[in-house]
Structures are given as C-alpha cells and as structure tokens.
Amino acid sequence: MRALQSESSATVLCTPVLSGNALRGLLYLEFDSSRREATSAAAAAVTLLASQAALTLDALAEFGSQREEPVWRSRSRSTGSIATFRWNPATRLATGSPEYYEMLGFDPEGGPIDFVSMTSRVHPADYPTAQAVVDDIVRRRAPLRMEFRIILPSGDVRQLLWSGQFDLTNPVSPELVGVVMDVTELRAADDLLRAAQEDADRQLRLAWLGEMAGSIIHEVNQPLGAIISSADAAARWLERERPDVEAAIKSIQRIREIAHRAGRTVADMRALTSKSSTEIVDRSMNSILGEALQMSSAVLGRSDIRTDTAFDPNRPVVSVNPAQLLQVMLNLIHNAVDSMREVRDRQRILSTRTRTDGGLVIVEIADNGVGLPGGDTGRLFNPLYTTKAGGMGLGLSICRRVVHAYGGTIAARPNAEFGATFVVSLPRAE
Numbered sequence: 001m002r003a004l005q006s007e008s009s010a011t012v013l014c015t016p017v018l019s020g021n022a023l024r025g026l027l028y029l030e031f032d033s034s035r036r037e038a039t040s041a042a043a044a045a046v047t048l049l050a051s052q053a054a055l056t057l058d059a060l061a062e063f064g065s066q067r068e069e070p071v072w073r074s075r076s077r078s079t080g081s082i083a084t085f086r087w088n089p090a091t092r093l094a095t096g097s098p099e100y101y102e103m104l105g106f107d108p109e110g111g112p113i114d115f116v117s118m119t120s121r122v123h124p125a126d127y128p129t130a131q132a133v134v135d136d137i138v139r140r141r142a143p144l145r146m147e148f149r150i151i152l153p154s155g156d157v158r159q160l161l162w163s164g165q166f167d168l169t170n171p172v173s174p175e176l177v178g179v180v181m182d183v184t185e186l187r188a189a190d191d192l193l194r195a196a197q198e199d200a201d202r203q204l205r206l207a208w209l210g211e212m213a214g215s216i217i218h219e220v221n222q223p224l225g226a227i228i229s230s231a232d233a234a235a236r237w238l239e240r241e242r243p244d245v246e247a248a249i250k251s252i253q254r255i256r257e258i259a260h261r262a263g264r265t266v267a268d269m270r271a272l273t274s275k276s277s278t279e280i281v282d283r284s285m286n287s288i289l290g291e292a293l294q295m296s297s298a299v300l301g302r303s304d305i306r307t308d309t310a311f312d313p314n315r316p317v318v319s320v321n322p323a324q325l326l327q328v329m330l331n332l333i334h335n336a337v338d339s340m341r342e343v344r345d346r347q348r349i350l351s352t353r354t355r356t357d358g359g360l361v362i363v364e365i366a367d368n369g370v371g372l373p374g375g376d377t378g379r380l381f382n383p384l385y386t387t388k389a390g391g392m393g394l395g396l397s398i399c400r401r402v403v404h405a406y407g408g409t410i411a412a413r414p415n416a417e418f419g420a421t422f423v424v425s426l427p428r429a430e
Contacts, residue, residue, distance in 0.1 A: 081182040085164070089138045090173045094118060096180075103160070103182055105152040123149035123157065129345045137176075141166045144178060147344045159184040190302055194341070223262035230254045282429045283322045285354050285361050286311040292329035293352065296337070303337055305348040312354045316361040317429040320406050328399045328410075332365045332422050335396070339369030339419065346418070360425050368418040 017025040083103050085096035092115035101108040104121055122130055126148035133146045143165040150158050164178015234251035237244040293300075293307065300307060318325070333350065340348040351366040396410075403410045408426035415421055 083180050085178060085180055086167075087176045088173065089176065100180065103158070103180065104150065105154070121150040121152070123151055125149075126344070133345050141168070141174060144176060145347065147183070157184075158182055159187050193302070223258045226258045227255050227262075230258065280319055280321055282317050282319050283325075285316045285318055285325075285363055285426070288320075288322055288325050289329050289352060289354060289363060292326055292333055295330060296333045299334070299337055300350065303341060303348065305337060305340060305350050308349055308351040310353045312356055312361075314356050316354045316356050318361050318406070318426045319429045320426065324402045325406075328402050328424065329363070329365075331396070331399050332424075335422075336365060336367035336369065336419075339367050339371070341369075343369055343418075356428060359428050361428050363424040363426075364421055365424075366415060366419060366421040368415070369420070371418065372412060372414050372420045 015027055016023055017027055081099065081103060083097050083099035085094055085100050087094040091112075093112035094115075095112050098108055101113075104113070104118070106113055106117070119127065119131075130146065130148045133144075136142070137144050143163075145163050147159065147161045150160055152158065159182070161181045161183045162178065163180075164176050166174040167177050168174050230251045234248040234255070237248040237251065290309075290311070293309065333352075336350055340350075346368065349368050351364070353364045353366075355362050355364075400410050403424055403426065406426055408424060410422065410424050412420055412422050
C-alpha cells in the first residue's frame with residue numbers, strides 16, 4: 001500500500017492486485033485533502049477490495065474460455081447469476097454492473113435506472129411487500145435482504161434475491177450498495193424437491209394405512225365369518241317347529257367368545273403403535289430436540305432458515321420412547337419450515353427452547369411464518385384436519401396421541417407479530 005501526495009493536494013492510496021505471483025493490475029483511491037483525508041480504515045478497505053478483485057479476475061479467467069460455448073450461453077440466466085448495484089434513495093436512481101442491467105432488462109447505455117422504470121418491473125403481487133421493505137430499510141438505514149419477482153419486457157418472470165447495506169461515507173446522502181442474484185431456477189428446484197418430499201411422505205402414510213387396513217382385515221375377517229356362521233346356526237335352531245333353545249344358546253355363546261377374541265386382536269394391533277409396545281427410558285429432551293434439529297439441518301439450509309436454540313441446563317429429563325418423541329419433534333420442525341416457505345420480507349427464523357417448570361419439561365418450537373388459521377387452535381390436532389394443500393391431517397393428530405400417551409400435553413398459540421409457537425409439556429422424570 002502506497003500513499004502518494006500529488007501537486008493538486010490529492011492523496012492517492014494505491015495497492016497491487018496480485019494473483020499468485022502475477023501482477024494483475026493496480027487499485028487506487030484518490031482523496032481530495034481539502035474535503036476528506038486518507039485513513040487507516042480506508043487503506044484496509046482498499047486492500048480488501050484488491051483481494052476481492054484478484055479473486056474475481058481469477059474466476060473470469062477460469063471460466064472465460066467457456067463463455068462462448070452453447071451450454072454456457074444457455075445457462076447465462078440460470079441460478080447463480082449475480083450482479084452488483086448501487087441505489088441512491090434521495091435521487092431514486094440506480095446503477096450497477098452490466099449484469100445488473102441485463103438481469104433487469106435495461107440498456108446499460110441508457111444510464112442510471114429511475115425509480116419508476118425499476119418498479120415497473122416488479123411483479124404486481126410482490127410490489128406492496130417489496131415497497132414496504134424498501135421504505136423500512138431506508139428509514140432505519142438497515143441492511144437489505146429480500147426476495148421478489150420481476151417481469152421482463154419479454155414476459156419472462158424471474159425471482160431475484162437482493163442483499164446489501166448502506167454506504168455511510170456520505171451520511172447526508174447514503175447509498176444502498178449490494179448484490180442481486182437470480183434464484184429462479186434454484187426456487188423452482190426447491191419447489192420440485194419439496195413436492196417430491198411431500199409426495200413421498202404422502203405415499204408412505206398411505207402405504208402405512210394400507211398395510212394397517214390389510215392387517216385388520218386379515219385378522220378380523222375370519223372371526224367375522226365365524227360370527228356370521230354362528231348367528232345363522234342360532235337362527236336355524238330357533239326357527240324349527242320345536243326350537244332348540246339350548247343349541248341356539250351355545251351358538252350365541254360362541255358368538256360372544258369370537259367377538260371377544262376379535263376385540264383382543266384389535267387391541268393387540270393397536271398396542272403395536274402405542275406406548276405399551278415400546279421401550280421406555282429416561283432421556284434428556286435436549287438430546288432428542290438436538291437430534292431432530294441435526295436431522296433437519298439440510299431442509300433448514302435449503303429454506304434459508306436461521307435457527308435460534310436455547311437448551312435448559314437443569315436436567316430436562318423425561319421418561320419416554322426416544323424414537324417416538326423424535327418423530328414428534330421432527331413433525332413440528334417440518335411444519336414450521338412449511339409455514340415459512342412463503343416468507344419473503346424478513347429473515348426466516350426457527351426458535352427452539354427447552355425449559356423446566358416444576359415437575360414439567362417444556363419444549364417450545366416457534367417460527368415467524370404465515371401463522372395459524374383463525375378460530376379454535378385445538379382443531380389443528382384433530383384427525384384429518386389440515387391447513388396444507390394435499391395434506392392428510394394425520395401429523396399433528398399422531399403427535400398429540402404420542403404426547404398424551406406419556407401424560408403430556410401439546411398446544412399451539414399465535415405469536416405476537418409473525419408465526420406460531422407449538423408447546424409440548426411432559427412430566428419430568430424422577
């Protein structure tokens with residue numbers, strides 16, 4: 001880094017742009033000493049920019065030979081297209097890299113993009129939210145992160161992810177600087193993956209129901225046939241000219257025995273999915289919830305969800321079957337993820353917490369998604385009740401059955417601002 005003083009009273013900070021041992025260029029910043037002095041912070045910024053410029057030049061050199069290939073050109077608007085921009089809220093004029101103009105469908109020769117032209121590209125359904133977010137970050141000079149669709153002159157709809165912060169070099173008229181990424185294909189792929197996961201989950205539930213129904217039919221069909229035969233026999237004994245009451249009574253007694261046996265068969269099958277057929281151990285709720293979060297890390301990452309976790313250190317131990325409680329936690333986490341998929345105007349946050357309250361261990365799973373439907377939240381746990389398109393309404397119903405089997409409760413409540421919180425309470429192990 002060199003600082004040079006010129007005859008015109010201007011200071012120039014100059015640093016080389018190095019790639020390996022090769023000099024790729026020079027990056028300099030000129031100061032008018034009468035208005036602003038060069039500082040160590042400015043020197044550090046120039047050094048950082050030089051290293052970033054070197055990385056960019058290396059990337060361009062690596063992929064430059066591919067730019068003329070048909071495959072590269074066909075993907076020029078695919079996921080990963082990134083452009084830089086700068087916007088002045090005072091003048092409402094925006095400029096950016098050539099990719100920025102191309103991404104928005106404007107001619108770079110036309111100069112800065114005015115606010116009216118820019119907003120004309122925003123999808124009508126996304127405009128109110130986008131405008132509210134922009135107004136808010138301008139008022140607070142807060143960092144920008146939002147996603148909305150634009151409609152190009154060709155009619156093509158693209159999904160853009162914006163990220164930036166205010167450059168406060170001029171505090172009187174700060175400018176918003178940042179990057180914008182075309183994530184259209186990424187969101188489409190995410191939608192396809194989610195649809196595939198939901199379809200797989202639906203098929204698994206249907207397969208489970210079909211297997212259970214088949215088992216019930218197999219185990220109960222034979223007793224039902226015997227009951228019908230015994231009933232017909234009893235009727236024949238009683239329809240004789242001289243009814244044989246003793247034989248009819250024996251047939252009726254046989255019906256009762258078969259019915260009891262069928263009842264025991266159904267009870268045994270029900271026990272396959274109940275607490276009585278599983279191993280009960282003392283386990284920390286922290287470990288169960290932590291395992292659920294770890295198993296959900298991939299879907300949380302794909303959905304750009306930040307996690308906020310607080311574990312109670314005061315031994316939140318419960319007596320349960322860990323596998324069953326793990327499924328409950330996974331179900332609640334995935335429901336929270338689903339409720340945040342359509343959020344575009346704020347950071348998606350999943351908050352999980354364990355705590356103890358007297359003889360109870362309490363788990364809270366909160367999101368800042370679309371919230372709960374109006375009315376009685378207790379309906380959420382009823383079998384076959386669902387708020388999801390294509391949902392079967394079994395997930396929360398099963399969660400409630402499992403929690404109740406261990407003497408606990410599960411409830412839902414709307415958050416004060418966004419989203420909802422699901423609360424699971426279980427007896428604390430002795």
